[in-house]
Amino acid sequence: MSFLSKVIEGFKATSLPTQEENISPELMQKIRSIQIKTSHMVTELMAGEYVSAFKGRxxxxxxxxxxxxxxxxxxxxxxxxxxxxxxxxxxxxxxRELNIMLMVDVSSSGEFGSTGKFKNEISAEVASILAFAAIRNNDKIGLIVFSDKIEHYIPPKKGKAHVWNIIRTILNYQPEGRLTDLNLPLEYLLKIQKRKCIAFLISDFQATNYETNLKLARQKHDLVAISISDPRETDLPKLGLVHLRDAESGEILLIDTDDRVMTKLLTSHERGKRDNRKKLFHSIGVDTIEIDTGGSLVKPIIQYFKIREKRH
Incomplete structure (x- = not known):
């Protein structure tokens, strides 16, 4: 049975939380939405085998x-x-038992989206899908929530109640910090996770100067970067004069989107950052999953498992 098929079977076999578990109707709706999206994608595409894609410790x-x-x-x-x-x-x-760590960026740069969903919503849903997988595959899973500080940590454990706690935390978290420091989750991972684990780093990767800790984390753990982006970051529409606010710093810029030179500079800068990031990940040996707010959540994950299965 394929990995995502196992995930769906896990959905079917796992009862939804009861009212006693303090799940709000809004959160329940988010959870059901994730289930429906994943089920739909699995009927269209075959996923890579979980056992082949991720071997044990x-x-x-x-x-x-x-x-x-x-x-x-x-x-x-x-x-x-x-x-x-x-x-x-x-x-x-x-x-065969795996330790999985989710490292989720909740900084303010995720408060952007031009397709009906913010980047931080996509991050939360992707992390929840991976957490759901732990229910079926009986793997230990933990969570590090970060911004410019370690916001919250849940140690790796098994069990349905534990996974519901992770999902509830991911989907409902209200961060204290606004900026992004990618060094913090990587350093924290090295500190608290002594045994090798599969670590998913979920972020829009707007921060810089984290290469050293990325290399150290990759040497010890199986590191997978899940990059969340929005199409408007590299394709600005022509709307005349617009005010753009940096969600993290609060700085506001007045941009003439009809100015082709200006928009080309902005979009070229963003594309350059993405290209450099991809080169960095490749040089270190960090696997990458690219997810766009305007595209499918699950399809890139499925494609990644297929590629990884072939490698192993």
């Missing part, structure tokens, strides 16, 4: 047994061999 020691011809001599347990006066080897099994 590695090989875990299981037992020792007598050496047999053809066994890898590098696995010989020399202490046991010395005690028993005959060769014994260590036996390992693949550990």
């Amino acid at each position: 590695g090989m875990e020691f299981n037992a020792v047994r007598e050496y047999a011809p053809g066994d890898d001599v590098r696995l010989i347990d020399w202490n046991v061999t010395a005690r028993m006066n005959q060769p014994f080897i260590k036996e390992y099994i693949e550990e």
